[in-house]
Amino acid sequence: MSxxxxxxxxxxxxxxxxxxxxxxxLKSKSLEELxxxxxxxxxxxxxxxxxxxxxxxxxxxxxxVFRSRLEWFYRNAPEKFREFLVEYCRRFEVENxxxxxxxxxxGSPVDIGRxxxxxxxxxxxxALSKAPGVVECLNLLKENPVYEEASxxxxxxxxxxxxxxxxxxxxxxxxxxxxxxxxxxxxxQDRGLMREVLAVQIDxxxxxxxxxxxxxxxxxxxxxxxxxxxPGKIPLENFVKVVESSxxxxxxxxxxxxxxxxxxxxxxxxxVAYAMSRRIIRKLFLNRWIEGxxxxxxxxxxxxxxxxxxxxxxxxxxxxxxxxxxEQAANCLICG
Amino acid sequence: MAVVGLRVRPTKGFLLELKDVLETIKEGYKLLxxxxxxxxxxxxxxxxxxxxxxxxxxxxxEEALSSFRAVYGLLGPxxxxxxxxxxxxxxxxxxxxxxxxxxxxxxLRSAEIPSVKDKFGPLVRSVTTxxxxxVQSFLKxxxxxxxxxxxxxxxxxxxxxxxxxxxxxxxELEETIRYIEDILEEESLEEFVRLKKIRDLLERRGxx
Numbered sequence: 001m002s003x004x005x006x007x008x009x010x011x012x013x014x015x016x017x018x019x020x021x022x023x024x025x026l027k028s029k030s031l032e033e034l035x036x037x038x039x040x041x042x043x044x045x046x047x048x049x050x051x052x053x054x055x056x057x058x059x060x061x062x063x064x065v066f067r068s069r070l071e072w073f074y075r076n077a078p079e080k081f082r083e084f085l086v087e088y089c090r091r092f093e094v095e096n097x098x099x100x101x102x103x104x105x106x107g108s109p110v111d112i113g114r115x116x117x118x119x120x121x122x123x124x125x126x127a128l129s130k131a132p133g134v135v136e137c138l139n140l141l142k143e144n145p146v147y148e149e150a151s152x153x154x155x156x157x158x159x160x161x162x163x164x165x166x167x168x169x170x171x172x173x174x175x176x177x178x179x180x181x182x183x184x185x186x187x188x189q190d191r192g193l194m195r196e197v198l199a200v201q202i203d204x205x206x207x208x209x210x211x212x213x214x215x216x217x218x219x220x221x222x223x224x225x226x227x228x229x230x231p232g233k234i235p236l237e238n239f240v241k242v243v244e245s246s247x248x249x250x251x252x253x254x255x256x257x258x259x260x261x262x263x264x265x266x267x268x269x270x271x272v273a274y275a276m277s278r279r280i281i282r283k284l285f286l287n288r289w290i291e292g293x294x295x296x297x298x299x300x301x302x303x304x305x306x307x308x309x310x311x312x313x314x315x316x317x318x319x320x321x322x323x324x325x326x327e328q329a330a331n332c333l334i335c336g
Numbered sequence: 337m338a339v340v341g342l343r344v345r346p347t348k349g350f351l352l353e354l355k356d357v358l359e360t361i362k363e364g365y366k367l368l369x370x371x372x373x374x375x376x377x378x379x380x381x382x383x384x385x386x387x388x389x390x391x392x393x394x395x396x397x398e399e400a401l402s403s404f405r406a407v408y409g410l411l412g413p414x415x416x417x418x419x420x421x422x423x424x425x426x427x428x429x430x431x432x433x434x435x436x437x438x439x440x441x442x443x444l445r446s447a448e449i450p451s452v453k454d455k456f457g458p459l460v461r462s463v464t465t466x467x468x469x470x471v472q473s474f475l476k477x478x479x480x481x482x483x484x485x486x487x488x489x490x491x492x493x494x495x496x497x498x499x500x501x502x503x504x505x506x507x508e509l510e511e512t513i514r515y516i517e518d519i520l521e522e523e524s525l526e527e528f529v530r531l532k533k534i535r536d537l538l539e540r541r542g543x544x
Binding site for chain 1 (some may be wrong): 421453
């Protein structure tokens with residue numbers, strides 16, 4: 001049954017914006033010029049409906065397109081693959097919950113219309129956004145069986161540290177654990193790729209986390225608790241050593257497979273490190289692209305590429321709108 | 337002959353009074369002159385420090401803005417806004433007065449600067465750390481600028497007073513004193529001549 005989705009993805013793949021087009025878009029001198037260039041793409045008809053050309057309005061448009069693509073992907077996926085997709089897309093749900101929680105700290109209003117809400121990940125954001133505080137919000141989240149355990153742990157951590165960071169880490173751990181468990185739902189030939197993707201995601205997350213005490217003076221105890229235990233490529237002990245380390249040269253030894261990413265973090269260029277880490281994941285997909293053209297990996301590659309397109313377009317829009325120097329902006333493009 | 341706002345009476349009592357006034361004014365002039373020199377010597381390094389901190393802050397602002405714009409573009413406005421909401425309303429600054437040669441200048445005491453530590457995740461933490469430094473630099477600039485402004489205003493006022501004392505009031509007072517002394521000398525000479533004449537007259541009458 002997956003053939004249908006794979007064939008549809010083949011048909012849609014050609015409509016994605018190519019890296020060359022992306023680099024051209026980045027050279028736009030104004031948002032009007034960017035919109036003009038984008039009008040030749042799939043976004044053209046939607047852009048015509050825009051009343052004003054503003055970065056935020058374009059961001060909303062790209063997000064809507066991304067959301068509808070994800071929904072389409074899910075609708076056309078076979079049953080077992082859908083179960084995997086739910087867990088793979090839980091990161092968007094976790095990010096939505098985090099956004100609500102961050103606003104609950106000071107009781108700022110939440111515009112739930114701006115969250116990346118997906119129909120196959122139902123969540124009562126309305127109720128969460130009306131909770132008077134973080135603990136109340138987490139208590140509401142506890143009613144959802146998926147988050148029951150993580151919420152209880154989050155409440156304890158929030159009370160212990162008085163910060164949202166460990167809560168964020170707990171929710172991310174939930175995503176990585178669910179993702180890891182869901183791998184068995186994939187056909188064997190596609191499992192290897194997604195296992196690698198998961199490993200890179202975990203390693204990069206742990207790289208960013210473990211360097212926090214050295215670079216930003218974060219508490220070592222807290223950071224150790226935030227490390228994701230699900231095994232990646234680098235053993236957890238290495239990250240623990242990085243947490244305890246006080247020398248930048250030493251940490252490079254422990255995190256050697258991600259030298260480029262780590263060096264960028266050490267230089268304080270976390271945005272570049274982030275783009276680099278996403279490029280590593282993109283490369284994993286593209287390496288399997290031709291080989292797995294008739295497998296689910298192809299569909300997953302399409303999914304990765306349209307997510308990268310969404311992120312790159314959002315970035316390019318703000319880069320053009322806010323005059324980010326082209327050289328700096330080019331380093332932050334995921335498509336390379 | 338009169339010092340501004342002073343009715344001159346050519347009497348000995350008034351002369352003594354005027355001399356006392358002149359002495360006090362000269363003492364005041366010396367004090368104000370010292371104050372002026374001291375304020376000038378305090379102002380100069382303050383301005384140098386302000387220029388240094390300002391240029392450092394400009395570099396910090398440039399770096400923070402550049403990093404912020406990139407992170408804003410990568411994470412999107414919703415994520416960044418949600419992070420910003422976490423620290424809303426937490427910056428609180430206390431101002432205490434600091435006296436420099438009697439000039440009350442403000443001294444900022446940062447009672448509560450939102451902490452970045454243990455609060456923010458990847459990407460945002462680098463921006464918030466930079467912005468935190470920018471806020472600290474801005475507070476320092478505000479403090480130094482207002483201190484320099486208060487000192488400069490007082491220096492201008494002191495300078496005007498010192499100049500007025502040096503160039504107008506003291507010379508006029510000295511001239512008035514000289515004028516009264518001349519008049520008194522003339523009067524005493526007159527008196528002396530008058531007495532001499534009276535004595536001569538009395539002697540002549542007694543001789544008869």
